[in-house]
Amino acid sequence: WAAYDTPALFVLLYSVSIALDGVDGWLARWLGQTSRFGAWLDVVVDNLGRGMLWSLLFEWGFLVCALEWCVFVCNHSTRGEQWKESFSSSPPLIQAIMANGFWTPLGVWVVGGLHCLPLWLYSYQWGLLSHWLDVPLWIQAAGTLLLAAGRLLALSAEVWCIWSHIEYLTNDEMEEKKN
Template identity: 30%
Template structure:
């Protein structure tokens, strides 16, 4: 009598998340480590390297979210982790770098602007997370941030440092001393903190439509700016911060125009109603 073949025990499969789903969080962790390293670099007096470290963490912050959406790996954990990393890289790190570079001689008074800036950045990120669960906004409003976003706020906070490093490279020591003056850097930090927690509408550039006639000049401009970054990154950072500050009033004007158009479409034209006041005829 033939016996049935003996069944082999089933192998247990490994449980857990796939590497593709973990990749965005790993990128966020990498950006957090680079942002934290900028503080150590500033303490060692390597301010140029500290600024570049924050810039690299900003690039990673712009990529991890898009990668998560591309891989369909978005999650609530990833969103909260990204916010915590943003707070460290763009809230704590720039404030401490500026403090070590310029404000430390003023002691406790000099620590007030970094404290205000970091607190404002925490409030800004908390408001952003709370808005995820709020009622949906108008369609045009998704093209705008409420207040200056965290990476842009870090770039504006580091604007005096960009300018000072470039002045040192050009041997303009009077300009370097002026940009490193604690009153100037402290005022910049407080002004950026107010912009971050404000309700100012700022272009997000997520669904920004570019006219066909300006695509080629825009591409050429990107090439020129990339060349400036490689040739002189500190000058590129200063120019980018200046251009961003100039952009803010135009962003506000664009938001108000779109809001007025949306309100006009919602209400629609009001046509006069003709009322016949003649008495009815006798039967």
């Protein structure tokens, strides 16, 4: 985060962190080194990084951060480290997003929107796309729309996770009152 004001270095370091996030889980599974703590820590590190970037990009960026933390609490408190595999009773869109641990075209689009949209917007704000990379304006707009659509799909899954957690909590209370 010390490199935030040095766009070329920041984009490089943040991109490396996104890439490592994609590799670390795969490597842990391949080596048989998975754990509940590792699954928890992976999401915590993701949320911290994205949350800090959203908060630096926009005054309202904390809302994206708050939503992601709320979903984290909902998913990990009821589903634990197997949260990615626990969506069999969810609506078809949510199942499609979550299928195969996000390793489907739709899942990759959603994760791309989740992880890459804030970096894309940072690059846009700092003029990296137009001045440094000489990306045409129409490609910048198309990239923004594509990533924003992926992030909106992520939002639909996040809202469903929160809603299903609220239902879970209130169903337990109703059953306790019956007993």
